[in-house]
Amino acid sequence: MKNASSLFQQKPYLLKYRFYPFREYLKEQFPYKVYKIPLHAGFTCPNRDGRAGVGGCTYCINDSFSPNVKGPHLTIKEQVERGKAFYKKGYGAEKFIAYFQSFTNTYADVETLRSCYEEALADKDVIGISIGTRPDCITDNILSLIDSYTKKHLVWIEYGLQSIHDKTLSRINRGHDYKAFLDAIHRTKKTCINICVHVILGLPGETKEDMMETADAIADTGVQGIKLHHLYVAKNTALAEDYFQGKVQTLDVNAYIKLAADFLERIPSDITVQRLVGDTHGNFLISPVWKASKAAITYGITQELERRGAYQGSRYTVPVSPINDSTSFSVQTLVEQNSEKPVLHTVKA
Ligand code: SF4
Numbered sequence: 323m324k325n326a327s328s329l330f331q332q333k334p335y336l337l338k339y340r341f342y343p344f345r346e347y348l349k350e351q352f353p354y355k356v357y358k359i360p361l362h363a364g365f366t367c368p369n370r371d372g373r374a375g376v377g378g379c380t381y382c383i384n385d386s387f388s389p390n391v392k393g394p395h396l397t398i399k400e401q402v403e404r405g406k407a408f409y410k411k412g413y414g415a416e417k418f419i420a421y422f423q424s425f426t427n428t429y430a431d432v433e434t435l436r437s438c439y440e441e442a443l444a445d446k447d448v449i450g451i452s453i454g455t456r457p458d459c460i461t462d463n464i465l466s467l468i469d470s471y472t473k474k475h476l477v478w479i480e481y482g483l484q485s486i487h488d489k490t491l492s493r494i495n496r497g498h499d500y501k502a503f504l505d506a507i508h509r510t511k512k513t514c515i516n517i518c519v520h521v522i523l524g525l526p527g528e529t530k531e532d533m534m535e536t537a538d539a540i541a542d543t544g545v546q547g548i549k550l551h552h553l554y555v556a557k558n559t560a561l562a563e564d565y566f567q568g569k570v571q572t573l574d575v576n577a578y579i580k581l582a583a584d585f586l587e588r589i590p591s592d593i594t595v596q597r598l599v600g601d602t603h604g605n606f607l608i609s610p611v612w613k614a615s616k617a618a619i620t621y622g623i624t625q626e627l628e629r630r631g632a633y634q635g636s637r638y639t640v641p642v643s644p645i646n647d648s649t650s651f652s653v654q655t656l657v658e659q660n661s662e663k664p665v666l667h668t669v670k671a
Pocket residue numbers: 367368369370377378379382383384424425426456482496
């Protein structure tokens with residue numbers, strides 16, 4: 323265990339929460355209240371339209387985690403205005419991060435992407451942008467576009483990884499492998515863009531050791547953010563069929579709390595935690611049905627770490643040989659593989 327008391331003095335949030343919450347990160351960056359506005363720009367996903375795969379990830383029903391997909395499709399400007407009004411009224415928000423959340427938000431040509439991103443950034447109260455995407459769907463030209471926003475804005479890219487294990491990625495039909503993720507990280511780290519990685523705990527066939535190997539691998543990549551959530555089974559998914567056939571189990575809440583604490587202990591304390599619990603919207607959820615709220619589960623993780631005398635990074639050791647950034651990769655992204663101009667689809671689910 324490291325010298326915790328001096329670390330807690332430097333990073334008081336570690337004493338209070340035992341991890342580095344994203345809201346603390348935002349407070350360090352800005353003197354005003356900042357909230358993320360989730361946006362649906364009308365993109366689709368290469369793992370649904372056949373370019374990377376068909377059917378999508380086995381757990382994915384995008385409707386279940388993107389409230390913006392429902393209802394009439396608004397322009398980005400309209401969504402920003404609606405989000406601003408909502409967070410100002412409900413939470414006293416002052417400034418905003420435009421969060422391109424639904425589907426794969428780099429799955430278009432550069433000019434289409436520029437138009438979408440800049441429609442959001444044109445709002446005077448939008449001080450940042452966060453772009454959710456797949457690691458096999460990012461070209462150097464797109465990175466260069468996104469990097470250009472770092473001069474005046476806070477900029478994040480969020481890569482869905484879920485697991486470093488190819489056997490798991492294959493089982494959940496991710497349509498990309500771990501090498502594609504390493505390639506995306508390698509190229510993104512040449513820019514000023516902050517990187518957040520999405521991981522799911524409790525994926526089919528994964529042992530605790532598998533999940534901790536994912537934590538250890540991410541710890542050494544030099545990313546700035548992490549989003550964790552538990553596997554859940556939603557209606558109308560391939561995962562639901564496996565679940566009803568008894569091929570997949572989900573975690574109980576206490577098991578998840580322990581795994582999340584184990585994971586956090588292994589990643590450096592300067593990686594900000596953007597999410598610790600997933601949730602499904604509406605009536606999509608099949609399993610697990612937890613009685614506890616998201617806030618209660620997050621608090622449970624804090625309590626578990628405190629009970630152990632642990633905190634984010636308490637088991638992390640800086641590698642003797644840092645990750646080699648000169649590694650060359652030969653991964654072609656989906657956008658490069660498909661020279662025809664990607665089409666901007668309007669999706670109404
Ligand atoms: S990459 Fe994302 S949007 Fe595409 S199928 Fe998987 S979870 Fe769904």
